[in-house]
Amino acid sequence: MAESADRAANRAMRARFDEVYGQCQRFRSELDGLPTGLAELRVTERPDDGQVTTVVGARGELISVGLAPSVFYDRDAKALSRKITDTVLRASAAATAIRELVAGYLSPGSPSVEFLRTNDFGALLGRADAVLSR
Numbered sequence: 001m002a003e004s005a006d007r008a009a010n011r012a013m014r015a016r017f018d019e020v021y022g023q024c025q026r027f028r029s030e031l032d033g034l035p036t037g038l039a040e041l042r043v044t045e046r047p048d049d050g051q052v053t054t055v056v057g058a059r060g061e062l063i064s065v066g067l068a069p070s071v072f073y074d075r076d077a078k079a080l081s082r083k084i085t086d087t088v089l090r091a092s093a094a095a096t097a098i099r100e101l102v103a104g105y106l107s108p109g110s111p112s113v114e115f116l117r118t119n120d121f122g123a124l125l126g127r128a129d130a131v132l133s134r
Contacts, residue, residue, distance in 0.1 A: 038058040038099075039057075039058065041057060041058040041095070041098065042055050042056070042057065043056050043057075043091045043092075043094045043098070044091065045087050045091035045094065046087065047083055047086070049070075050068060051067065051068045051080075051083065052066070052067060052068070052083050052084050052087045053065070053066035053067075053068075054066075054084070054087045054088045055091065056088065057095065058095055058099060059095065059099065060091070060093075060095040060096055062092075065088070067080075
């Protein structure tokens with residue numbers, strides 16, 4: 001009887017292992033798309049008046065600035081400069097928040113976290129390169 005109970009327990013453990021392993025594989029495949037998704041991430045910000053549109057990438061780097069024709073009617077260069085700067089800073093802050101949110105799901109010090117910080121694909125591949133060079 002003990003042998004049959006052990007087999008049943010082994011089958012149950014094996015089924016649970018297969019389930020957890022499948023979940024890990026799905027999670028891993030979702031993470032595989034992370035570098036591409038982050039490289040393509042864009043955050044767009046506009047002030048309430050819509051005169052300025054800024055787009056930044058995942059690391060907060062400025063990609064583009066668009067100006068509505070109405071900004072030229074006011075002719076206040078300092079106000080326009082402040083509006084552009086404020087809009088870029090808000091977009092960069094939003095991108096940083098997204099990056100930090102994603103990093104919160106990764107192990108501290110992992111190559112993926114380093115990639116989020118630097119956008120260096122070599123950081124993602126460094127561990128694999130080290131293992132393969134042994």
